[in-house]
Amino acid sequence: MKKVGIEVSLAIAEAAKLARVEVVSAYPITPQTHIVEHLAELVADGELEAAYLNVESEHSALSACVGAAAAGARTFTSTSAQGLELMHEILFIASSLRLPIVMVLVNRALSAPLSIWGDHSDVMAARDCGWIMLFCENGQEAVDSVIMAYRIGEDRRVLLPVAVNIDGFTLSHVIEPVEFPDQELVDSFLPPYKPLFTLNPERPVTMGAYGMPEIYTEAKYAQEMAILNSKAVIKEVMEEFGKVFKRNYRVVETYNLENSELAFLALGSINENIKTAIDILKAKGTNVGLISLRLYRPFPSEELLEVLKNVKRLMVVERAMPQGATNSPLFNELSAFAFHNGLNIIMENYIAGLGGRDVDPQEFVNIALNPFKKDGKLNYKIIGVRE
Amino acid sequence: MAKPMEKYTWRDLNVGCVIDEPGSSLEYKTGDWRNLLPVTDYSKCTKCGLCWLFCPDNAMKPKDDGFFGPDLDYCKGCGICAQECKFAAIQMVEDKK
Amino acid sequence: MKIFKTLERYMEKPDAEYIASGHRACQGCAEVLALRLAFKVLGKDTILAMATGCMEIISTPLPLTCWRLPWIHIAFENTAAVASGIESAIRILTQKGKLENKKINIVGIAGDGGTSDIGFQALSGALERGHRLIYICLDNEAYMNTGIQRSSSTPYGAFTTTSPPGKKSIGQSTWKKDMPKIAAAHNIPYVATACPSYPYDLFNKVKKAKEVNGPAYLHILSVCPTGWRIPSEMAIEYGRLAVRSGVFPLYEVENGVYRITFKPESLIPVKDYIKGQGRFRHLTDKEISEIQDRVNKDWERLTKLCEITKA
Ligand SMILES: Cc1ncc(C[n+]2csc(CCOP(=O)(O)OP(=O)(O)O)c2C)c(N)n1
Ligand code: SF4
Ligand code: SF4
Ligand code: SF4
Ligand SMILES: [Mg+2]
Numbered sequence: 103m104k105k106v107g108i109e110v111s112l113a114i115a116e117a118a119k120l121a122r123v124e125v126v127s128a129y130p131i132t133p134q135t136h137i138v139e140h141l142a143e144l145v146a147d148g149e150l151e152a153a154y155l156n157v158e159s160e161h162s163a164l165s166a167c168v169g170a171a172a173a174g175a176r177t178f179t180s181t182s183a184q185g186l187e188l189m190h191e192i193l194f195i196a197s198s199l200r201l202p203i204v205m206v207l208v209n210r211a212l213s214a215p216l217s218i219w220g221d222h223s224d225v226m227a228a229r230d231c232g233w234i235m236l237f238c239e240n241g242q243e244a245v246d247s248v249i250m251a252y253r254i255g256e257d258r259r260v261l262l263p264v265a266v267n268i269d270g271f272t273l274s275h276v277i278e279p280v281e282f283p284d285q286e287l288v289d290s291f292l293p294p295y296k297p298l299f300t301l302n303p304e305r306p307v308t309m310g311a312y313g314m315p316e317i318y319t320e321a322k323y324a325q326e327m328a329i330l331n332s333k334a335v336i337k338e339v340m341e342e343f344g345k346v347f348k349r350n351y352r353v354v355e356t357y358n359l360e361n362s363e364l365a366f367l368a369l370g371s372i373n374e375n376i377k378t379a380i381d382i383l384k385a386k387g388t389n390v391g392l393i394s395l396r397l398y399r400p401f402p403s404e405e406l407l408e409v410l411k412n413v414k415r416l417m418v419v420e421r422a423m424p425q426g427a428t429n430s431p432l433f434n435e436l437s438a439f440a441f442h443n444g445l446n447i448i449m450e451n452y453i454a455g456l457g458g459r460d461v462d463p464q465e466f467v468n469i470a471l472n473p474f475k476k477d478g479k480l481n482y483k484i485i486g487v488r489e
Numbered sequence: 490m491a492k493p494m495e496k497y498t499w500r501d502l503n504v505g506c507v508i509d510e511p512g513s514s515l516e517y518k519t520g521d522w523r524n525l526l527p528v529t530d531y532s533k534c535t536k537c538g539l540c541w542l543f544c545p546d547n548a549m550k551p552k553d554d555g556f557f558g559p560d561l562d563y564c565k566g567c568g569i570c571a572q573e574c575k576f577a578a579i580q581m582v583e584d585k586k
Numbered sequence: 587m588k589i590f591k592t593l594e595r596y597m598e599k600p601d602a603e604y605i606a607s608g609h610r611a612c613q614g615c616a617e618v619l620a621l622r623l624a625f626k627v628l629g630k631d632t633i634l635a636m637a638t639g640c641m642e643i644i645s646t647p648l649p650l651t652c653w654r655l656p657w658i659h660i661a662f663e664n665t666a667a668v669a670s671g672i673e674s675a676i677r678i679l680t681q682k683g684k685l686e687n688k689k690i691n692i693v694g695i696a697g698d699g700g701t702s703d704i705g706f707q708a709l710s711g712a713l714e715r716g717h718r719l720i721y722i723c724l725d726n727e728a729y730m731n732t733g734i735q736r737s738s739s740t741p742y743g744a745f746t747t748t749s750p751p752g753k754k755s756i757g758q759s760t761w762k763k764d765m766p767k768i769a770a771a772h773n774i775p776y777v778a779t780a781c782p783s784y785p786y787d788l789f790n791k792v793k794k795a796k797e798v799n800g801p802a803y804l805h806i807l808s809v810c811p812t813g814w815r816i817p818s819e820m821a822i823e824y825g826r827l828a829v830r831s832g833v834f835p836l837y838e839v840e841n842g843v844y845r846i847t848f849k850p851e852s853l854i855p856v857k858d859y860i861k862g863q864g865r866f867r868h869l870t871d872k873e874i875s876e877i878q879d880r881v882n883k884d885w886e887r888l889t890k891l892c893e894i895t896k897a
Contacts, residue, residue, distance in 0.1 A: 124678050153674035158711030162667035165660060169635060169671025172658050175679055195660050200505035261504055299507045301656040301672060303631045303690060308508035310659035311646035316494040321506050324499040491649040506648055514608030514652035538589030542785055543822050545611060545619040547603045551587050563607035567614035568819030
């Protein structure tokens with residue numbers, strides 16, 4: 103199979119086509135637009151046999167996906183920032199009804215001020231909606247993740263929606279070399295969706311009933327078990343993907359971590375810049391590693407513990423503000439994680455790349471060499487902020 | 490037969506809390522709500538079926554003899570059947586259950 | 587049963603009940619009756635998407651359900667979008683041969699709040715996109731499920747808990763939003779108003795809605811004894827009074843042509859409709875005559891619309 107140079111957004115649409123999605127329902131928002139535009143083209147040209155719903159809002163986009171998935175169709179949607187927030191209410195319902203919708207979330211900053219550029223404030227505000235969450239660093243990962251997402255979500259042991267996160271512009275709009283798998287291979291890896299229950303007059307079921315206090319806890323517990331247990335399936339699917347397509351993925355990826363006690367931890371495409379910084383540091387004789395969470399929900403606790411074994415100092419880089427919390431969202435979660443697991447690690451919280459701001463790899467070099475010391479009001483450092 | 494809610498463990502629930510027993514609400518007897526009971530004077534009844542048609546609870550049931558009578562398990566005693574009977578065949582009387 | 591014979595003109599199985607008894611609607615609820623009657627015409631091959639509201643909450647406390655049709659509830663404001671998704675899924679799955687090719691009625695159901703307020707945008711989108719679905723608005727003229735708050739469909743002068751009459755207020759201070767005409771403005775093939783107090787008119791309209799190719803919008807006045815503060819046995823009678831007074835005319839709009847489907851020889855005074863209802867108890871004669879004027883004008887306009895649009 104040969105690689106082609108293609109804009110990542112278009113590659114994602116092609117991946118949805120390879121996954122043979124049946125209902126696409128989306129509302130345009132920058133930087134997600136190229137994905138849904140290309141899907142519209144594929145449907146218009148008859149290359150993808152799917153129903154394409156030009157809904158009037160993101161709230162309706164996801165609502166229509168929920169309806170379509172409940173009726174037994176393989177569904178796709180995509181959004182960013184404000185769109186995700188408008189969907190927020192339905193995110194919880196999609197996961198509670200256990201419908202394996204796949205959404206490509208093109209990460210973008212939340213208003214205000216309005217910003218169409220990338221950061222993770224959107225996904226962080228929606229991180230605990232019961233969706234499986236994957237993060238991608240490059241175009242190939244994005245394509246492969248979309249295909250894997252259906253296989254994971256539709257597995258009878260899982261039945262949950264999956265969000266595939268890609269960074270707005272820095273990933274969505276760049277042209278990258280991508281290898282598209284053959285359709286037959288995808289078909290063998292991803293069989294047609296066989297739902298457990300559907301809206302079908304031959305076998306009427308009630309979906310979305312309400313829960314009294316006597317039963318709500320059990321309902322939520324069942325859902326929690328589903329997402330926790332999904333991790334084993336996710337790993338299994340990644341492994342099989344590797345066997346079939348010869349590209350290997352792990353839920354927690356590392357870079358140059360083998361001999362380093364010092365490590366960065368981040369999500370998404372900013373890792374490419376961090377890797378450059380790591381290479382610079384290495385050339386200067388300082389060994390620094392990187393931990394990247396490809397899987398963010400369910401939280402990959404065991405796998406993270408494993409890679410943190412030798413780490414003494416962890417620099418957590420995040421593209422989201424704490425919004426009044428003690429620290430940024432992922433950092434807070436990692437602190438609790440470290441505490442509960444008795445880890446003796448120095449943890450530092452860096453905030454970078456807000457609203458599309460570039461971060462020069464040199465900044466990461468500086469961080470590695472000059473640890474952040476709390477000197478007053480803030481528990482974190484915002485890289486490059488003009489005070 | 491659904492068991493009482495407080496007996497359900499999380500494993501007893503279908504995926505997504507789907508209910509796959511259509512019409513299982515029959516287990517919930519709304520007849521308990523009733524204060525008044527519809528009583529039909531069949532000598533006045535023309536078997537027109539309006540009482541059946543207008544009952545919000547499908548509690549006015551057709552009988553083998555062509556007449557209609559309330560299903561006491563579900564009749565809430567709203568009085569619509571009595572009000573709508575053009576022949577004043579139904580009286581609402583105090584239900585001494 | 588002779589009534590079953592008559593009903594066979596509209597439905598296959600007059601005695602089939604698609605909402606099981608044991609639902610928890612209040613005594614005398616004409617909203618649930620409206621559904622009971624409509625479903626008889628829709629029949630078995632029907633899928634329902636329902637908004638949050640009274641009918642959702644009375645029907646499905648886990649682990650029980652009163653539905654005998656496939657039914658889904660997702661949220662309050664998105665019924666039309668959910669129904670759109672279902673319709674699209676059924677269409678594509680049938681096209682791909684994954685579902686047997688047969689006609690299934692896709693029905694979205696919401697209250698007046700779920701339709702004329704919070705669900706307005708999703709409804710407009712669905713009607714504009716031309717999905718083959720039936721949308722039913724169950725208009726009981728307030729947010730009943732949350733305890734009788736006003737909606738844009740609450741009539742002028744009515745008491746609700748958020749439009750209480752007081753020294754400086756008449757109660758609801760705005761006129762009822764004209765949802766059926768707004769739906770008709772989408773130029774969809776079929777729009778109709780109906781009321782379970784006129785079951786045959788309702789059957790007819792549901793039957794037409796079922797047969798048109800494209801969206802159909804049914805606006806059903808659903809008397810709510812609890813919210814209107816009337817005795818439970820009067821639910822059918824008040825629907826009749828609403829129609830006979832011209833407060834809620836029964837009409838349909840078929841491909842743009844307006845037609846009044848039940849024309850009383852002369853309209854009864856609005857006062858006859860208003861006077862027994864607790865929600866209007868505070869209104870003075872002057873205020874009632876203001877409402878009467880408005881009803882007269884609306885009726886006149888509707889009659890004209892019928893004339894103008896006649897083929
Ligand atoms: C987004 C959202 N806002 C508010 C509510 C609360 N709520 C639930 S039902 C309802 C009123 C329903 O009124 P209507 O649509 O007229 O239906 P009815 O209960 O009168 O049949 C409200 C306000 C909600 N569930 N979701
Ligand atoms: S409405 Fe009256 S007359 Fe008609 S069937 Fe019922 S009881 Fe008999
Ligand atoms: S009293 Fe009401 S619930 Fe009982 S049978 Fe008559 S109409 Fe039905
Ligand atoms: S509040 Fe009104 S609409 Fe709601 S269930 Fe009771 S009577 Fe019916
Ligand atoms: Mg209402």
